Amino acid sequence: MTKTIVYIDGFNLYYRALKGTAHKWLDLEALSKASLPSTAQIIQINYYTARVSGRLDPSGPKDQNTYLRALGTNPLIKIHYGRFLTAQKWSGMAPPVPSFRPTPVSKHIVPNPVVAWVWKTEEKGSDVNLGAHLVRDAFLKAFDEAAVLTNDTDLCEPMRIVKEEVGLPITLLSPVNAPHTSLVNVSTHVRHVSPYIGPCQLPSPILGNGKPIVKPQDW
Incomplete structure (x- = not known):
């Protein structure tokens, strides 16, 4: 088995693959397992996001908080916050x-x-945090292989460092059908998550701290 840490660019995932769909109640562990080979032993999933503003969508902060609470019930998932x-x-x-x-x-x-x-x-901050954690974990040998879910080219250099300077394999989990060429070039493998998004949904309700967490109605 290959010790694998998954790094998820939350806003890139949302805007590239989830916005406008009925699949926002996404099970990140199930998605990671479905997208990666069966030999990948996922030891941690890092999810990078920020608290949204309710200026344009008054229900947005409440819906997001519900989802983050649901993710927090999974011990594999660690949430890292940037800011708006x-x-x-x-x-x-x-x-x-x-x-x-x-x-x-x-x-x-x-x-x-x-x-x-x-x-x-x-x-601000999510892509910087993701890149910094990715490179740190690579040099500390925290994983045998990394998987990064994004289509943000700002992450090309951290991914290149992991692949070329540390010498560890890195898989690009693409939220789009045609990932950016520069990201493909710094990846060891490329896998597409789109086929698995629909099937990989959290149950509703999900139990958290003894209380049921219910999927938002408009999701």
């Missing part, structure tokens, strides 16, 4: 440009810039 940053910023407007134009910031700007104030929400 929300701020108002000037942003360029895509054509066709409406008649609205803001008052110029400076009288020297001619013509008026085609920009508007927008809310910009950015998730």
Whole structure:
């Protein structure tokens, strides 16, 4: 058996494979086991995410918290949190440009810039945490093989270090049908998770700390 640690980029998984589907109540252990060969002994699953804001979806924080509580009932899964940053910023407007134009910031700007104030929400820390933990665990020989679920090219360098400098195999678990070439190039193996997402769902309810945890109605 091959000692394997799975590293899951939670937001990449959500936006690439789960958003708009009825499969958000995902069983990460079942998905990992289904996606990897039977020789993989999964000793830990690291899930990287951040607490979402309710600004656009009022039910989002409650639904996410329910899911995180459900994941927390599995001793194999360790949740690592980044953070969301929300701020108002000037942003360029895509054509066709409406008649609205803001008052110029400076009288020297001619013509008026085609920009508007927008809310910009950015998730920070998850990919950095994932990459740092992956490289640390590789040098500590915490695993025989790693599996990374993402399609984020920011993780290419940590994955390359594991494969080429530490000399350990690494499997890309792709949430998309055509993973980015640069990620494929730094991986030892590539496996697709899409066929297993539907079948790999948590039960509802699931028992946590003596209380039932029920899948959100809109999931």
